Amino acid sequence: MNPNTTDPNTTDPNTTDPNTTDAPLIHGVALDMDGLLFDTERIYFQVGDVVLQRRGKRFCNALQTRMMGRVGVHAIAEMIAFHQLGDEPVALLEESNEVYGELLLELLRPMPGLAEFVDRLIASRIKFGLATSSQRKFVDMILPTTDWHTELEFILTGDDVTHGKPHPEMYLKAADELGIEPTNMLVLEDSGNGAAAAIAAGAVTVAIPNEHTRDQAFEGAYLIADSLTDERLWSLLPPSARDGP
Numbered sequence: 001m002n003p004n005t006t007d008p009n010t011t012d013p014n015t016t017d018p019n020t021t022d023a024p025l026i027h028g029v030a031l032d033m034d035g036l037l038f039d040t041e042r043i044y045f046q047v048g049d050v051v052l053q054r055r056g057k058r059f060c061n062a063l064q065t066r067m068m069g070r071v072g073v074h075a076i077a078e079m080i081a082f083h084q085l086g087d088e089p090v091a092l093l094e095e096s097n098e099v100y101g102e103l104l105l106e107l108l109r110p111m112p113g114l115a116e117f118v119d120r121l122i123a124s125r126i127k128f129g130l131a132t133s134s135q136r137k138f139v140d141m142i143l144p145t146t147d148w149h150t151e152l153e154f155i156l157t158g159d160d161v162t163h164g165k166p167h168p169e170m171y172l173k174a175a176d177e178l179g180i181e182p183t184n185m186l187v188l189e190d191s192g193n194g195a196a197a198a199i200a201a202g203a204v205t206v207a208i209p210n211e212h213t214r215d216q217a218f219e220g221a222y223l224i225a226d227s228l229t230d231e232r233l234w235s236l237l238p239p240s241a242r243d244g245p
Contacts, residue, residue, distance in 0.1 A: 017053070024204045024222070026186045026236055028153070028178035029121060030171060034068075035190035037114055038142060040134075041068075041212045043107050047100045048079065051092070057083045064212060069133050069165030069193030071158035104141055111210070113228035119146045123240040129154035131174045131187075133164055133194075139218035153178060165192045171201035186236055188228075192216030206233055 035041040041064070048059035049066075063082045067075040073089040076096065080087055121128050129152050132139060136157040143149035154177035156170060163169045175182040187198035187205050191213045198205040199220040208225045209217040218224055225233045 023236060024186075025184055025226060026126065026204065026238070027180040027184040028175075029128035029186045029188070029237075030127060030131045030174035030178070030198075030203070031128060032132055032187075032189045032191075032194050033139070033142070034134055035111070035210050035212060036188055036194075037111055038221060039111055039210075040104075040142075040216075041111050041190075043100065043103055045212070046103065046107075050099050052079070052083065055083070055085060055087075057085075059231035061212065061215075065153055065192070065216060068191040068213070069197065071161060071164035072135065073135050074164050075133075091179065100138065101141075105145070106205060108142060108145065117228035117234075118151075120234060120237065120240065122148065122151055123208050124238045126238055127153040127178050129156070129174060129177055131156045131170050133158040133170070135159055166190075166200065168201035170199050171198045171203050175201065175203070188233075192218060195221050204236070206236070208233075 031037060031039070034044070045059055045064055048063065051057050058066070063079060066078040066082060070078060073093050076089045076093045079085070080092065082090060085092070130139070130143075134157055136159045139155060139157050143152075143155070154174070156173055156177065158164060161169045161173065171187055172182065174187075175185050178185060182202035183204070185203045187201075187203040188208060189195040189198055189205065190208050190210050195205050195207045195218050205221045206223045206225050207221045208227060208230075209216065209218070223236075225231055
């Protein structure tokens with residue numbers, strides 16, 4: 001069994017058991033996007049493969065892991081180094097962006113349980129926002145497809161930070177946007193790099209691995225959840241306003 005997935009009969013030594021410890025006090029939530037809210041990692045994989053096949057190479061899980069959470073040219077630099085390409089990072093990024101933009105809305109789909117989880121967030125009346133490494137122009141394409149984007153307290157993208165994940169800058173800025181201490185912020189992430197960024201910022205970090213990230217490390221995460229509808233995750237949120245006064 002993969003040590004980074006949960007089993008009801010065992011306890012992962014790298015996580016805190018929310019059933020046996022005092023629950024952290026959560027005043028706000030920061031959400032990753034790619035692979036957490038939307039199944040875009042599948043699209044990124046296809047884009048990477050299209051671009052690399054033009055150069056006689058192929059995309060792979062190991063390369064995707066290296067690129068996850070990194071911003072713009074820094075992600076592309078990982079691709080160049082991995083395959084020892086002769087491309088300039090800016091030019092290769094532009095080419096990748098063109099392919100991604102062509103495929104995005106056609107292939108975009110939400111992760112399982114997204115609608116139910118966002119509904120629960122809204123019902124709890126807790127402030128929540130987006131903290132993604134994606135470029136803003138793609139975030140601006142994705143969010144209007146939802147009926148909840150106006151509920152977001154803030155939107156941070158890869159264009160808003162100097163250092164990509166696993167550096168904590170993104171989540172330190174998210175806490176500032178929420179007006180709270182990082183220790184009172186719940187962060188949801190799907191990747192090892194993203195979780196590392198949140199943990200380094202001091203946030204209460206819940207990892208929700210997907211098919212592309214379940215083999216990654218999540219040391220220091222408060223919880224490794226099964227999905228966005230995991231009851232252990234929901235128990236960290238304030239009670240729903242619909243449940244009573």
